[in-house]
Amino acid sequence: MSAPPGDEERRLARLIRAHNRWRGRGVFNLLASENALSPTARRYLGSDLAGRYTLPMKTTVGGEEIDNSYAGTRYTDQVERLANAAAARLFHGRWATTRPLSGHIAALSALAPLLPRHAKVLAIPPSAGGYDGYAAGFIPAILDFVVRPLPADPVSGEVSAAEAVEEIRRERPQGVVLGQSFFLFPYPLREIAEAAHAQEALVFYDASHVLGLVAGGVFQDPLREGADVLYGSTHKSFPGPQGGLLVTDREDLFAQVDPALVWRVFDNAHWHRIAALGQTLLEMERFGAEYARTVVANAQALGRALADRGLPLIGADRGFTQSHQLRLDRAELARRWGVGPAAVVRRWERQRLIADFEGRLGTAEITRLGLRPEEMGRLADLLVRAGRDGAKVGGEVLAWRRTLRQLRFL
Ligand SMILES: Cc1ncc(COP(=O)(O)O)c(C=O)c1O
Known part of the structure; x- marks a missing residue:
C-alpha cells in the first residue's frame, strides 16, 4: 500500500515550482557567483548517475586484486576520464581532476597535500576582495597555516606587481594564493610567480570567479603565466553544475593531490555532477571564446551605461572591469544617493533584478540568456530607475525576460 503525498510533500513541490518560476524564469539574475546550466548538462544531473558510487582504485580484498570497490561502473569511469581530459585541454594543463565537490573543497584539495602544517601562506584579505575562506579562522585554521595578507588595493582589489613581489621576498611564504x-582585474602573474618560485613557494590560482573567462581565453591563462595549480568553482562565470575542479601541468604535484582526495576531503565525488561538468567543458570548447568575450563586453557596457546614468562604480578610470563583475562604489553611492548597496539591492529585488547585498553585479547569466552589449543601456535604465527612484519596473523586467526563452552558447 502506498500512502499519497502528505501536506509537507505538497508544500515542497509548491516551493520548487514557485522557485523555478521566480528565479528560473521571472528575474534578471545579476549574481556574479551564479550561472545557467545548458539543458543537456541539467538532464545529466538528473540521470541515473545521481545515485551511484564508483571508486576506481587498485586494492586487495581477501588476497584478490581489484580495480574498483564497486561493480557496474564501466560507464561511470569513462565519464570521469572524459571530463578530466576536457578540463586538462581547456585550462592548458596535463593533469586534471573534476572530483572536488566545490570551489572551497578544491582549495582544500590543493592546499592540504601540497603545503606542510604551519606553512606560511600569502592570500588577499577579504577587505580587499579576497575570499573569506582564506582568512584566519577558516581554511588556515583547519590546515594549521599562518596566513598573511598579500597586498591589494582596498577599493579596486587590484594587485600591484611591485608590492606583491616585495611582500613575497619579505615574508618568504611557502604558498601564494591568488x-x-x-x-x-587580472594579476601580474608572471612577476608574482617568478618571485614566489625564487623562494620555492607554490602559486595557487583560485579561478572560482573567472573560470569561464579563463576557459574562453580572456582574462588570463594562469598555468601558462606561472601558476603551479589552478582550481575553482565550476558554476560562477563558468556555466557548469555547482562543483569544482583542479588542473596542473606538474605531474609531481598532481601525484600528491590526486591520491589525497578520496577519504581525506570526501569519498563519493557525485558522478551526475561530473557528467554535467563534462558536458559543460565540451560546450565551452566549442563556444567558450565567444561566450567569454561577450560576458566581458556586457560587463564593460553595463558599467558604462550605469555610470552614465549616475550609479557610481569602482574602476571607472579603467573601463570598470576586465571580468564578469562590476562593483558599486559604496562611498560615492552614499554621497550621491544617500544609501548603501544593500538598500539599492533590496529595491532591485522587489523589481525582479537580483544581485548580492555587497553591491556586486555579474553579467554571466544574462549573457547566457542572449543579452548583448547594445542592450545594456536598457538594462541600466531599469536598474537605475528601480535602485535610485524605487520605480516599479518589475512588469517591464518580466515582459523582457519572457522574450528570452533559449539559452545561448550551447
Ligand atoms: C574566490 C573564491 N574561492 C572559493 C569560493 C568557494 O566556492 P564554492 O562556493 O564553490 O565552494 C568562492 C565562493 O564564492 C570564491 O569567491
Missing part, C-alpha cells in the same frame, strides 16, 4: 571573490 584569486578573489571581488575580482575585476
